[in-house]
Amino acid sequence: MEKFTTHTGVGVPLRRSNVDTDQIIPAVYLKRVTRTGFEDALFAAWRGDESFVLNQPAYTRGSVLVAGPDFGTGSSREHAVWALKDYGFKAVLSPRFADIFRGNSGKQGLLAAQVAQEDIELLWKILETKPGTEVTVDLENRVATADDVVVPFQVDDYTRWRLMEGLDDIGLTLQHESEITEFEASRPSHKPRTLPAKHLPSVTIEAARPVS
Amino acid sequence: MAGTLAEKVWNDHLVRRGTDGEPDLLYIDLHLLHEVTSPQAFEGLRLAGRQVRRTDLTMATEDHNTPTLDIDLPIADLTSRTQIQTLRNNAKEFGVRIHSLGDADQGIVHQVGPQLGLTQPGMTVVCGDSHTSTHGAFGGLAFGIGTSEVEHVLATQTLPLQPFKTMAINVVGELHPGTTSKDIILAIIAKIGTGGGQGYVLEYRGEAIRKLSMEARMTICNMSIEAGARAGMIAPDQTTFDYIQGRPHAPEGADWDAAVEYWKTLKSDDDAVFDVEIELNASDLEPFITWGTNPGQGLPLSATVPVPEEIADEGERIAAERAIEYMGLTPGAPLRDIKVDTVFMGSCTNGRIEDLRSIAKVIKGKHKADDVRVLVVPASARVRLQAEAEGLDRIFQDFGAEWRNAGCSMCLGMNPDQLAPGERSASTSNRNFEGRQGKGGRTHLVSPLVAAATAIRGTLSSISDLVADGDEEFRDIDMATLDGTPLAPLDPNVLVQV
Numbered sequence: 031m032e033k034f035t036t037h038t039g040v041g042v043p044l045r046r047s048n049v050d051t052d053q054i055i056p057a058v059y060l061k062r063v064t065r066t067g068f069e070d071a072l073f074a075a076w077r078g079d080e081s082f083v084l085n086q087p088a089y090t091r092g093s094v095l096v097a098g099p100d101f102g103t104g105s106s107r108e109h110a111v112w113a114l115k116d117y118g119f120k121a122v123l124s125p126r127f128a129d130i131f132r133g134n135s136g137k138q139g140l141l142a143a144q145v146a147q148e149d150i151e152l153l154w155k156i157l158e159t160k161p162g163t164e165v166t167v168d169l170e171n172r173v174a175t176a177d178d179v180v181v182p183f184q185v186d187d188y189t190r191w192r193l194m195e196g197l198d199d200i201g202l203t204l205q206h207e208s209e210i211t212e213f214e215a216s217r218p219s220h221k222p223r224t225l226p227a228k229h230l231p232s233v234t235i236e237a238a239r240p241v242s
Numbered sequence: 243m244a245g246t247l248a249e250k251v252w253n254d255h256l257v258r259r260g261t262d263g264e265p266d267l268l269y270i271d272l273h274l275l276h277e278v279t280s281p282q283a284f285e286g287l288r289l290a291g292r293q294v295r296r297t298d299l300t301m302a303t304e305d306h307n308t309p310t311l312d313i314d315l316p317i318a319d320l321t322s323r324t325q326i327q328t329l330r331n332n333a334k335e336f337g338v339r340i341h342s343l344g345d346a347d348q349g350i351v352h353q354v355g356p357q358l359g360l361t362q363p364g365m366t367v368v369c370g371d372s373h374t375s376t377h378g379a380f381g382g383l384a385f386g387i388g389t390s391e392v393e394h395v396l397a398t399q400t401l402p403l404q405p406f407k408t409m410a411i412n413v414v415g416e417l418h419p420g421t422t423s424k425d426i427i428l429a430i431i432a433k434i435g436t437g438g439g440q441g442y443v444l445e446y447r448g449e450a451i452r453k454l455s456m457e458a459r460m461t462i463c464n465m466s467i468e469a470g471a472r473a474g475m476i477a478p479d480q481t482t483f484d485y486i487q488g489r490p491h492a493p494e495g496a497d498w499d500a501a502v503e504y505w506k507t508l509k510s511d512d513d514a515v516f517d518v519e520i521e522l523n524a525s526d527l528e529p530f531i532t533w534g535t536n537p538g539q540g541l542p543l544s545a546t547v548p549v550p551e552e553i554a555d556e557g558e559r560i561a562a563e564r565a566i567e568y569m570g571l572t573p574g575a576p577l578r579d580i581k582v583d584t585v586f587m588g589s590c591t592n593g594r595i596e597d598l599r600s601i602a603k604v605i606k607g608k609h610k611a612d613d614v615r616v617l618v619v620p621a622s623a624r625v626r627l628q629a630e631a632e633g634l635d636r637i638f639q640d641f642g643a644e645w646r647n648a649g650c651s652m653c654l655g656m657n658p659d660q661l662a663p664g665e666r667s668a669s670t671s672n673r674n675f676e677g678r679q680g681k682g683g684r685t686h687l688v689s690p691l692v693a694a695a696t697a698i699r700g701t702l703s704s705i706s707d708l709v710a711d712g713d714e715e716f717r718d719i720d721m722a723t724l725d726g727t728p729l730a731p732l733d734p735n736v737l738v739q740v
Contacts, residue, residue, distance in 0.1 A: 061283035061321045063328040065289065108282075108389055137390045163466060172478045190265060197284045199390070200290070203267060203398045208260055210400055213257045213269050220493040220501035222360050224339050225298040228490035229358060233346045237314040 031139040031241030033171055037120045037174040040091030041165035041176055042083055047098035051131065054102065054110040088161030090238040095122045096153045102131025111138045121167045123174060123183065125150055136189040141167060145174065149181035156235055169194055244511040246408045247477050255366050258402055271365040271396045274351045275302035275338065277329040279370030283393035284332040286325040294336045296313040296399045301360065302333050302340040305350045306656045306671070310619050313343050320620035322444040322657065346522040349622020349648040350462065352376040352590040357624055359489025363478035363505040365561055373590050373672065375466040379459035381478035381508045383443070386467065396662045406472055409442040410516040413450040415525035420705035423458035424592060424670070424689035426450065427465040428530040430522060432540040439471025442518070445510060446476050450524035456485040457596040464591045465672050468537035477502035513620040532674045532687040533577060534565035541577065543692065543704050549573040568676055569684050570664070577702055580686070584667040585697040587690065588619030589653040592670035597690040598629050604694035604705065609642050611700030616643035617659065651681045655680045
C-alpha cells in the first residue's frame with residue numbers, strides 16, 4: 031500500500047446523504063473476478079445522468095470526494111472501496127461513515143475522513159462556485175484545505191498511523207513474521223495438513239441428467 | 243484460570259496479543275476456498291507480489307456456482323464458468339490443492355473438510371463463507387471471513403481479530419422421535435432472534451447435544467450465523483473422535499494418541515463464566531419451520547401464520563406484515579395447510595449421508611405428491627457415491643425425486659437450480675431471505691424429516707401426519723433411528739496418497 035501523508039486533487043461535491051453501497055456499486059458488478067477495473071461501475075446508476083457531478087468536465091478527474099452524512103451504508107462488499115479507488119479517489123470526506131465501509135477503506139488505503147457537517151457545506155460552496163478547485167488533504171495534521179478554507183477532520187489514530195506508514199493489514203502483520211514463524215515451529219505434529227493430499231480412491235462421478 | 247472452550251482455542255492460537263486497542267493476531271490452522279470469494283484475494287496477492295504462505299494448510303473446492311446436471315459438459319452460464327476457471331487457474335499458479343467438478347471430493351466446502359478428516363477439534367478454520375461455522379461442531383473456532391481477510395490468511399496464515407463474547411446455549415431434555423437437530427437450531431434462532439448472537443461465539447451444551455451424531459451437530463453449528471453469531475461450537479467427545487478416526491487426514495499412531503489427549507482438554511471448565519447463558523428444553527420441541535423471510539421467523543408446525551395486529555413490537559409487526567405479503571400467506575391460517583411446489587433436500591445444513599438416509603427411510607416405497615418437484619442434492623460427490631452404494635438413489639428416483647450431482651445448488655440459486663417467481667419451497671437449507679432461492683421465490687426452512695413428509699403429502703407436514711394418515715408401511719419404521727443416532731460414517735477404508 032502506498033504511504034499517505036498529503037494528497038492534493040480536484041474536489042468533487044456530492045450533495046447526497048445515505049449514499050449506500052448499492053449506489054456506490056450495484057450488485058450486478060460483483061460477479062467479476064478481478065480486483066481492478068471497477069471504475070466504470072462506480073455510481074453506475076447515476077453516471078447515465080448528464081447532470082451528475084462526475085459527468086461535468088471540471089470534476090471528471092476528481093480525487094477527493096466530499097459527500098453528505100452516512101456514506102457507505104449497506105452491504106459489506108469491498109467492491110465499493112475498490113470502485114472509488116479505481117476511479118481515482120484517494121479520500122472521501124463525510125460527516126459520518128458506515129462502520130464496515132470505514133473499516134474496508136482503511137484496509138485498502140482509501141482515506142475516510144470525518145468532517146463536521148457545516149465544514150462539508152463550506153467545502154461544497156467553494157467546489158460548486160469554482161468547479162475544479164483542488165482540495166489538499168493533510169493526514170499528518172488532520173486538516174483539509176480548499177482555497178483559503180481550512181477544515182479539521184477526524185480519523186482514528188490506528189488507521190492514520192497505518193495509512194501514513196503505507197501499511198495494509200497484511201504488511202502490518204508481516205512486520206511480525208518472526209513471531210508467526212516461531213508460532214509455526216511450536217505447532218504439534220498431529221495437526222492436519224492438506225498436502226500431501228490424502229483421500230479415498232478416485233471414482234468416476236456419473237453426471238446427473240435432466241428428467242424429461 | 244477457568245476458561246470457556248472458545249477462550250481456550252483462542253489462546254492456543256495466539257501469535258501475538260494486541261496492545262492499545264490493536265487486535266490480537268491469531269494463527270489459522272485450515273483455510274478453505276471456493277470460487278466466489280477467492281478471485282480478488284488471489285489477484286491481491288499477485289498485485290503485491292506475494293505467495294500463499296502455507297499451501298499445506300489451504301484447500302479449494304468448487305461448490306456455489308457448479309451445476310448439478312450435465313457436469314461433464316461445459317458450464318452454460320458464462321459468469322459461473324469464468325469464476326470456476328479462475329479458481330482452477332489460481333490454484334495451479336499458487337500451488338493450492340483443489341477438488342474440481344467431477345472429482346469424488348468435490349462438494350460443499352463445509353462437507354468436504356470434515357469428510358476428509360481435515361476438520362478436527364481445537365482448530366481455527368476459516369473460509370470466505372458465513373456457514374464456515376459448521377466446522378465448530380468439532381470443537382474448533384470456525385468462522386466466515388471477507389475477501390480482504392481471505393487474502394490476509396493466504397499471505398500470512400493469520401488474522402488480526404478482536405476478542406468475541408461468549409454465550410452458552412444449554413439444551414436439556416431429549417428430542418422426541420420425528421424431531422431433529424434442525425428443529426433445535428430453528429427454535430434457538432426463533433428464541434434469540436437473527437441478531438441475538440451478534441458479537442458472540444455460541445457454545446451448544448447439554449444432554450440433548452451430547453446425544454447427537456456428528457452430522458446432526460454440524461447442522462446446529464452451521465446455522466449459528468443465522469442467529470448473527472460469529473461462530474458456534476460444541477466440545478469434542480467420543481462421538482467426535484469416532485467420526486474422525488480412520489479418515490484420510492486423521493492423525494495416526496502416536497500422533498492420534500497425542501491428538502486425543504489434547505482434544506480431551508477442549509471443554510469449558512466447570513467454573514468458566516459465559517457472558518450470557520440461555521436454556522432450551524429439547525423435550526418441548528416439535529418440528530419447527532419458518533413462515534417468514536428471515537430464519538428467526540419460525541414457529542412449531544402446529545402453529546398458525548402470525549397475525550401482525552397481535553404483535554406488540556412495531557418493528558416486528560412491520561417485518562411480519564412485509565414477510566406475510568412476500569410469502570403470500572394468510573394471517574391466522576394453519577401452517578400445516580400451506581401447499582408447496584418444490585421440496586429441496588440438500589445444502590451444507592442438511593445434505594449429508596445421515597440426512598439422505600433418514601429421508602430415504604421415510605419415503606421408501608412411496609411416491610411424491612403430484613405437482614411437487616423434489617430435488618435431492620448431496621452435499622458432496624462422496625456423499626452421493628455413498629448414497630448410491632446404499633441404494634438410496636433408487637429410493638429417491640422411485641419416489642419421483644430428481645437425484646442430482648453435488649453442490650450448493652438451490653440453497654442460494656447461483657447455479658440453474660432456482661425457484662421461479664412466486665414458487666414455494668420446503669427447503670432443508672439455511673436461509674429464507676427474499677429471493678434467496680430465486681427471484682420472487684418463497685422459502686420455508688424445514689428439517690429433512692419435515693421435507694420428506696411434505697414431499698409425500700404436498701403440504702407442510704411432519705412424521706406424525708404420516709402416522710395420522712394411517713400409513714401402515716410407515717408404522718414399521720423404527721422412529722428412534724430416524725435422527726440423532728450415530729450412523730456409520732462414510733467408509734474410510736483405503737487411503738491413497740497423490
